[in-house]
Amino acid sequence: MKRFTLVVGLVLVCSVVLTALVSLVWTPFDPIRVVAADALLKPGWPHLLGTDAFGIDIVSRLMIGAQTTLQVGIIAVSIAAVVGVPLGVLAGQGSGWVSEVVMRASDVVYAFPALLLAILFAAAFGGSTWTAMAAIGIATIPAFARVARAGTLHVMASDYVLAARSCGTSRMGIAVRHVMPNIAPLIGVQASVAFATAILAEAGLSFLGLGTRPPTPTWGRMLRDAQNLLFGDPLQSLWPGLAIALAVLGFNLLGDGLRDYLDPQLREVS
Amino acid sequence: MIRRVGARLGILAASLLAASVLIFVVCSALPGDVASVILGEGATPDQLATLRHQLGTDRPLPVQYLSWASGMLQGDFGRSYLSGDSVASLLGPRLAVTFWLVTFSLILALLVALPTGMYAALRRRHWDGFIATALAQIGMAIPAFWAGLLLVAVFAVGLHWLPANGYVPFAEDPGSWAAHLVLPVLALGLIQGAMLTRYVRSAFIDVLNEDYFRTARAVGWTQGRAMVRHGLRNASLSLVTVLGLQLSSVLVGAIVIESVFALPGLGTMLLQVVTQHDLQVVQGTVMFLVAVVLVVNALVDVSYLIIDPRLRGERE
Amino acid sequence: MTDPLLIVSNLSIDFGRHRRPALTDVSFELADNERLGIIGESGSGKTVTALAIMGLLPETATASGSIRLRGNEMVNTGDRELAPLRGNLMSMVFQEPMTALDPTMRVGRQVAEVLTLHQHSAKEAARSAVVAMLARVGLPDPERIADAYPHQLSGGQRQRVVLAMALVNSPDLVICDEPTTALDVTVQAHVLATLDAVLDEANAACLFISHDLAVVSQVCDKVLVMLDGRVVEAGTVAALFNDAQHPYTRGLIAASRIDQLEPGSRLPQVEDYWKGNDA
Numbered sequence: 010m011k012r013f014t015l016v017v018g019l020v021l022v023c024s025v026v027l028t029a030l031v032s033l034v035w036t037p038f039d040p041i042r043v044v045a046a047d048a049l050l051k052p053g054w055p056h057l058l059g060t061d062a063f064g065i066d067i068v069s070r071l072m073i074g075a076q077t078t079l080q081v082g083i084i085a086v087s088i089a090a091v092v093g094v095p096l097g098v099l100a101g102q103g104s105g106w107v108s109e110v111v112m113r114a115s116d117v118v119y120a121f122p123a124l125l126l127a128i129l130f131a132a133a134f135g136g137s138t139w140t141a142m143a144a145i146g147i148a149t150i151p152a153f154a155r156v157a158r159a160g161t162l163h164v165m166a167s168d169y170v171l172a173a174r175s176c177g178t179s180r181m182g183i184a185v186r187h188v189m190p191n192i193a194p195l196i197g198v199q200a201s202v203a204f205a206t207a208i209l210a211e212a213g214l215s216f217l218g219l220g221t222r223p224p225t226p227t228w229g230r231m232l233r234d235a236q237n238l239l240f241g242d243p244l245q246s247l248w249p250g251l252a253i254a255l256a257v258l259g260f261n262l263l264g265d266g267l268r269d270y271l272d273p274q275l276r277e278v279s
Numbered sequence: 280m281i282r283r284v285g286a287r288l289g290i291l292a293a294s295l296l297a298a299s300v301l302i303f304v305v306c307s308a309l310p311g312d313v314a315s316v317i318l319g320e321g322a323t324p325d326q327l328a329t330l331r332h333q334l335g336t337d338r339p340l341p342v343q344y345l346s347w348a349s350g351m352l353q354g355d356f357g358r359s360y361l362s363g364d365s366v367a368s369l370l371g372p373r374l375a376v377t378f379w380l381v382t383f384s385l386i387l388a389l390l391v392a393l394p395t396g397m398y399a400a401l402r403r404r405h406w407d408g409f410i411a412t413a414l415a416q417i418g419m420a421i422p423a424f425w426a427g428l429l430l431v432a433v434f435a436v437g438l439h440w441l442p443a444n445g446y447v448p449f450a451e452d453p454g455s456w457a458a459h460l461v462l463p464v465l466a467l468g469l470i471q472g473a474m475l476t477r478y479v480r481s482a483f484i485d486v487l488n489e490d491y492f493r494t495a496r497a498v499g500w501t502q503g504r505a506m507v508r509h510g511l512r513n514a515s516l517s518l519v520t521v522l523g524l525q526l527s528s529v530l531v532g533a534i535v536i537e538s539v540f541a542l543p544g545l546g547t548m549l550l551q552v553v554t555q556h557d558l559q560v561v562q563g564t565v566m567f568l569v570a571v572v573l574v575v576n577a578l579v580d581v582s583y584l585i586i587d588p589r590l591r592g593e594r595e
Numbered sequence: 596m597t598d599p600l601l602i603v604s605n606l607s608i609d610f611g612r613h614r615r616p617a618l619t620d621v622s623f624e625l626a627d628n629e630r631l632g633i634i635g636e637s638g639s640g641k642t643v644t645a646l647a648i649m650g651l652l653p654e655t656a657t658a659s660g661s662i663r664l665r666g667n668e669m670v671n672t673g674d675r676e677l678a679p680l681r682g683n684l685m686s687m688v689f690q691e692p693m694t695a696l697d698p699t700m701r702v703g704r705q706v707a708e709v710l711t712l713h714q715h716s717a718k719e720a721a722r723s724a725v726v727a728m729l730a731r732v733g734l735p736d737p738e739r740i741a742d743a744y745p746h747q748l749s750g751g752q753r754q755r756v757v758l759a760m761a762l763v764n765s766p767d768l769v770i771c772d773e774p775t776t777a778l779d780v781t782v783q784a785h786v787l788a789t790l791d792a793v794l795d796e797a798n799a800a801c802l803f804i805s806h807d808l809a810v811v812s813q814v815c816d817k818v819l820v821m822l823d824g825r826v827v828e829a830g831t832v833a834a835l836f837n838d839a840q841h842p843y844t845r846g847l848i849a850a851s852r853i854d855q856l857e858p859g860s861r862l863p864q865v866e867d868y869w870k871g872n873d874a
């Protein structure tokens with residue numbers, strides 16, 4: 010049962026990644042060029058899922074959309090991890106007030122959900138893939154900081170760290186040699202779950218028209234376009250939503266599966 | 280206890296201050312000049328200078344920040360540079376829409392998550408518990424706005440049971456008000472409920488492993504009734520915190536859902552002023568939303584001090 | 596002659612297919628008013644036996660054999676059928692007093708709950724019964740204790756509250772699972788004396804689980820020695836001390852008599868007598 014979670018997660022994530030990779034070199038049709046004559050074709054051959062209002066093949070657009078999804082996820086999660094993990098380790102290792110300041114700062118950032126921060130950025134700088142990635146990344150920092158801090162506190166309380174400290178190993182040395190390797194699995198799990206959240210946030214932003222600018226296809230933008238066709242062609246809003254849901258499900262399951270796989274003690278909890 | 284409440288309120292004040300600085304910096308420390316946006320290309324330097332002076336944008340940034348922040352302390356969230364309306368007058372009428380959407384969605388989420396999560400915890404080693412968990416996992420993966428679109432496709436476009444979008448104030452026609460809120464609340468509440476189910480499940484699994492739960496069963500409660508009687512009390516302690524944290528995701532969800540259903544709430548207004556680059560209004564609205572999140576979470580922490588007898592201090 | 600209160604016959608329990616059975620073919624009886632000690636090291640199956648009698652085995656356990664309590668079969672019987680018996684016909688005192696009580700509920704209410712759960716008594720009557728019960732288990736100022744939360748009480752006080760919960764419905768059988776192990780030695784003796792007194796008063800039979808032979812011999816008439824999920828020895832306390840058959844029991848007895856040891860001599864260990872089945 011537990012392996013099942015991991016396997017389904019891996020399969021879904023790999024399909025998204027593969028789709029994105031293939032789309033770099035090949036899509037069945039041009040994902041951007043408007044072909045007015047082919048507008049709103051029903052699913053069939055050669056357009057497997059039909060075409061949108063501009064006569065563009067939906068499969069091709071979905072494939073390119075996977076690229077944006079992964080790009081935003083990777084950059085946002087990297088920003089969050091690169092900033093959040095060291096802060097969390099610092100808070101976990103440091104004295105009371107360092108920890109307090111870091112965690113309180115992270116609470117303040119936590120009050121800005123990714124989407125709200127992205128809206129703020131879009132208002133100030135104009136919406137783009139970059140504001141989306143930066144906003145989602147910054148908003149996700151607290152999640153990484155918390156996980157890293159909790160893991161660090163746990164490691165710091167262990168006997169082997171005590172032994173290392175009694176031998177005079179510096180704080181930095183302990184962080185690199187003992188803390189990082191031990192919290193790496195936790196961070197991995199967090200990254201997978203944060204990736205899922207990032208996909209949802211990016212889709213929401215694109216849906217609101219504040220994310221990646223056209224003509225680059227994104228799943229959220231496709232849903233926005235499909236909304237106008239809801240009365241005439243409701244199928245249009247099925248495919249991009251399904252793509253988002255499967256990708257999010259994949260990363261969530263991968264995170265859960267990894268957690269169970271890495272830490273049997275946590276199996277009961279979630 | 281009073282000291283703890285005081286400390287928490289102090290942290291709240293510091294957080295509000297930090298958040299307001301953050302918002303101000305993003306909105307104001309940018310290249311670009313509001314005056315030239317308003318007056319357009321053909322404005323003379325004199326006109327620009329006069330307008331800047333009127334708007335107060337010729338003052339140094341710290342002074343601008345202080346006047347904005349002190350205004351907020353008196354309930355004045357600023358004024359639109361474009362329309363001249365005060366932010367408070369813009370927020371006021373839209374607040375009710377968002378409030379109802381968020382409140383009903385949270386209630387629905389709880390109504391879904393509590394029984395499902397408890398069931399999933401109790402039956403976690405059985406196939407039906409697994410199905411409950413799997414459904415929650417799937418619900419979490421669905422963007423609320425997509426759920427909204429699907430609900431419209433089925434119940435408005437297909438079955439014609441409910442309006443596809445729009446809003447009618449309660450005072451005008453309560454029946455129509457409710458009808459317009461059903462689909463948005465379903466979309467937001469069910470998805471939020473799926474997320475909450477996970478927390479409820481793990482909170483109750485924790486309870487199931489507690490000694491006092493075994494005691495409760497040893498004195499004669501069935502597993503299910505022990506769960507309601509003793510499990511709920513204890514799990515609710517951690518769930519109150521989770522609910523506070525969920526508020527921010529419901530607020531954000533509401534912004535998107537309002538746009539799906541064309542509800543005239545805070546979210547719709549915020550998106551509108553973002554496209555108009557009306558930064559004063561954006562700044563005020565975002566600050567308002569963030570303040571709500573921070574205040575509610577502070578209240579949650581304080582209420583925690585009251586609910587949990589262990590934190591209440593030695594009082595007999 | 597009437598049937599014994601409790602008849603356990605050929606009880607075997609295991610957790611999952613691949614694990615060593617927790618209990619193999621355990622049989623014993625307990626008459627009304629009788630006190631039976633079960634002694635053995637951790638993992639010997641003492642607690643599993645107790646949980647099986649209460650019908651509180653984890654879901655992962657599979658049990659075979661039979662446990663009859665006052666004619667009620669307890670093995671593989673549903674939660675709904677067993678719940679009315681628990682706290683009424685039989686009750687249990689657990690090892691860990693610090694966590695056995697609901698931290699969010701006043702202890703008086705927790706005791707009252709047990710009362711009202713099984714009998715329909717008015718709230719005021721329940722309250723006075725609770726206070727009387729708290730007094731019976733030796734709690735000073737029971738009115739005040741009834742309004743306290745668990746975290747405001749000491750370990751010994753909490754264990755007395757748990758004892759009150761176990762005895763408030765005058766059950767026929769009280770199972771005590773290491774009830775004093777987690778307490779300080781001085782508190783231990785007081786709680787044990789109270790237990791002894793209230794069991795007498797209530798005419799309840801007792802199954803007393805411990806790893807400490809000295810404690811068991813204070814409370815019980817008969818003893819069962821368990822090792823690796825089997826009963827290896829059974830008899831009266833006196834017979835056991837005088838004429839233990841199994842080497843493991845002789846080891847336990849030697850280890851419990853350190854007070855009679857010559858100063859300076861080596862401490863006897865169970866391993867001196869019993870090296871396990873593998874050796």
